[in-house]
Amino acid sequence: MRLNEDERAHDLAPLLQNGWTHDADRDAISKVYAFKNFIDAFGFMTRTAIWAEKYKHHPEWSNVWNKVDVTLTTHDHDGLTELDVKLARKMDALAG
Amino acid sequence: MRLNEDERAHDLAPLLQNGWTHDADRDAISKVYAFKNFIDAFGFMTRTAIWAEKYKHHPEWSNVWNKVDVTLTTHDHDGLTELDVKLARKMDALAG
Numbered sequence: 001m002r003l004n005e006d007e008r009a010h011d012l013a014p015l016l017q018n019g020w021t022h023d024a025d026r027d028a029i030s031k032v033y034a035f036k037n038f039i040d041a042f043g044f045m046t047r048t049a050i051w052a053e054k055y056k057h058h059p060e061w062s063n064v065w066n067k068v069d070v071t072l073t074t075h076d077h078d079g080l081t082e083l084d085v086k087l088a089r090k091m092d093a094l095a096g
Numbered sequence: 097m098r099l100n101e102d103e104r105a106h107d108l109a110p111l112l113q114n115g116w117t118h119d120a121d122r123d124a125i126s127k128v129y130a131f132k133n134f135i136d137a138f139g140f141m142t143r144t145a146i147w148a149e150k151y152k153h154h155p156e157w158s159n160v161w162n163k164v165d166v167t168l169t170t171h172d173h174d175g176l177t178e179l180d181v182k183l184a185r186k187m188d189a190l191a192g
Contacts, residue, residue: 060160
């Protein structure tokens with residue numbers, strides 16, 4: 001189920017204050033992570049990948065050397081759900 | 097050094113017959129790989145990542161679940177070099 005108003009105020013707002021931006025058209029959130037180099041960027045992706053598979057919820061993401069550009073939304077629900085909040089929080093934690 | 101005419105005929109042509117497309121504006125090549133699922137897609141990315149680091153030459157790439165969209169070019173030379181050919185061949189081999 002898509003996030004309701006209360007959940008957006010409570011769960012989404014802190015993410016938006018932590019570098020995530022909201023695309024209202026897609027109801028998706030995006031963030032660009034920058035690391036020291038490719039090994040650190042891909043290391044972050046690898047740890048995220050295993051969590052994503054465990055959560056059964058995967059990011060749309062791209063990588064160019066030290067940068068990882070992530071977009072999260074829940075395709076089955078055409079917008080943001082608690083799964084996106086959970087994965088966003090985990091990625092922020094993994095990025096350190 | 098950017099690929100010359102002979103190298104393009106000899107090295108690039110087989111890649112273009114194997115699913116790679118050439119963007120003349122950027123002088124870059126791109127390919128979309130599709131796998132059974134996320135584990136296979138990210139497994140391919142992981143193996144590629146280690147080779148890329150070893151080659152000191154990294155792809156621009158994005159992933160959405162079972163798909164991996166790759167673009168190769170050599171930023172230092174504003175176009176395609178033998179490094180791109182080498183990495184493209186390796187990725188085709190790794191994708192199996």
